[in-house]
Amino acid sequence: MATSDGQKPAVFLLSLGCSKNTVDSERLTAQAVASGVIFTDDVDQASIILINTCGFIEDAKRESIDEMLAAIGKKEEGSVREVYVMGCLVELYRKELSDEMPEIDGWFGTRELPEVLAAIGARYREELFDRRELLTPPHYAFLKISEGCNRRCSFCSIPKIRGPYLSQPIEQLLREAALLQRQGVRELNLIAQDISVYGYDLYGKSALNDLTLRLSDMGFDWIRLLYAYPLNFPLEVISTMRERGNVCNYLDMPLQHIDDRILRSMQRGIGRSETIRLIDEIRSRNPEIRLRTTMIAGYPGETREEFDELLAFVRQTRFDRLGCFPYRHEEYAPAFILDDTVSDEEKESRVSELMELQEGISASLNRKLEGQTLKVLIDRIEENVAYARTEYDAPEVDNDVIIEIGDNVVEEGQFRQVIIEDSTAYELFGKLCDE
Known part of the structure; x- marks a missing residue:
């Protein structure tokens, strides 16, 4: 600090x-x-x-x-x-x-x-207002493009905590990004409660793609998009990812569930068929994209059949990254009035079952990277080991690339080329190409 x-x-x-x-x-x-x-x-x-x-x-x-x-x-x-x-x-x-x-x-x-x-x-x-003293490592930072949320997801108390959705003006965000760049930031992670509707309150339309393009023009090495809501997501951003080399082929889009009844009760505003069409369109526009999502298990009234539907959806969709949380009653969330019918023990069991499924998917996807040469960003060095990330991995939540550096000179914040030699579900093991 x-x-x-x-x-x-x-x-x-x-x-x-x-x-x-x-x-x-x-x-x-x-x-x-x-x-x-x-x-x-x-x-x-x-x-x-x-x-x-x-x-x-x-x-x-x-x-x-x-x-x-x-x-x-x-x-x-x-x-x-x-x-x-x-x-x-x-x-x-x-x-x-x-x-x-x-x-x-x-x-x-x-x-x-x-x-x-x-x-x-x-x-x-x-x-x-634009000034920040980074608490992250100096080579990456988060850019909060809006505050608050207008969604009314039944499980969430964020609107009460953070207030209504308020986009930050593009020019202000560009000034803040420039200050971060001068501090040495090379990876910029765009965040909000919901990046999908960025700009509607200021400009009457989505401005996420415009913002992404202008940040890309500034010369950051990586720009990453986190926390997109599936409803009203601006698909032109996916094309920008494909066309711009410094916009990461990565999207974090929490879906929460796939069963239509559960989604209606969650007040998500989007159903199963629309969700599947959206994912198909995203992958069609950009086959290189890696998708992260989040699910909730044990929502009030969730039957075993509805949870099995969620399992089948995850098995078929094969998300690159996935997290799952057990439902918990939030006093200031709309779902608090519902009967919390699923026991805590069953919630935890369902979370474990879903994450075990995802572990197998992740392991299979990572094995496909073995033998490939990937560009990585060195996050930290401990003794003789460097911990890095690919463009497909957000800081703090996704895979590490673990590199034995030997006598090589490696610095935190560097981009290096690495050959992937081995993998697990959540780790890649590589060696520097210039060894």
Whole structure:
């Protein structure tokens, strides 16, 4: 984390949750450093602990609460002076949390950046809106192209947490991207709650392809698209991926399910047949594309037959990357009124069954890469081993390419050519071509 000279008390920032939270923390850090705030990576050297919480799923909520309790413990033993909490969980449970944890010195939601800055001795400056102090490795970053969500998926509380959909203007995003590029960013990952409808609120039409083209023109090595909603997805972006060498042949499109009844109850706005046609069209336009998706198992009322339909769909579609979560009741999500009919044990069993199926698919797809030469980005080096990614792998969630580097000079943030020699379901093993 970046630090700054000054006499103010040191702050330890713990940023939890998704990449969108990461961007929020990076904006906060840049603003605070401009005011002379000192940050430390060592909590034992901090006078202030600031936690940016996640409130999306049960495990993330539990992690946020555990970290709050640990911070309170630091305060009670006298090793820190103040503890502040911000972010998604505060939006959902501010009153309940403040009642249960009076030791916390301040609570701030997702839209209270000036207030949290003031609490740690900084001030918000509008002219610094585009500035970020990266919490990722310096060679890649996330570009949040919009805030909030207008969808009403029954399992999701994001609209309450983040508010209505608000696209960031293209010119502002280009300025922010230019600043990131000057910081050394080579891979730009476009993120939002829903990138598919980017621009409708500002320009009356989809602007995702226009934005992608203009970012491509800036000369980034890789541009990646994450978190696309299947309904209203602008297919011209898929053609751009095929035509532009620096736009990764990769799309993260969470589908959640395939059964029509479940999709209607989820309020997804798209059914089985439309979903299959969309996937077929995407792959037809760009045969080189790799698709990542996410599924939910154990949604209220999901029968064994409906889950079997999901299994059959995954088996037939052969997604390149897939994650699955057990359904959990969210108090502020529309599905909270439904009877949670599937037991936790059965939910976990279905998740395991689906992921076992996907593991076999992933292993088969990775075996096809053995013997090929691929361009990879070196993410980190540990002793004599480099961990890298292909254009088909997003940071933090997808496959690693593991390379024994020997006496070769390799640096983090480099692009290298690698021959794939072996593979597992979630790893590739390669050697540098210039060995």
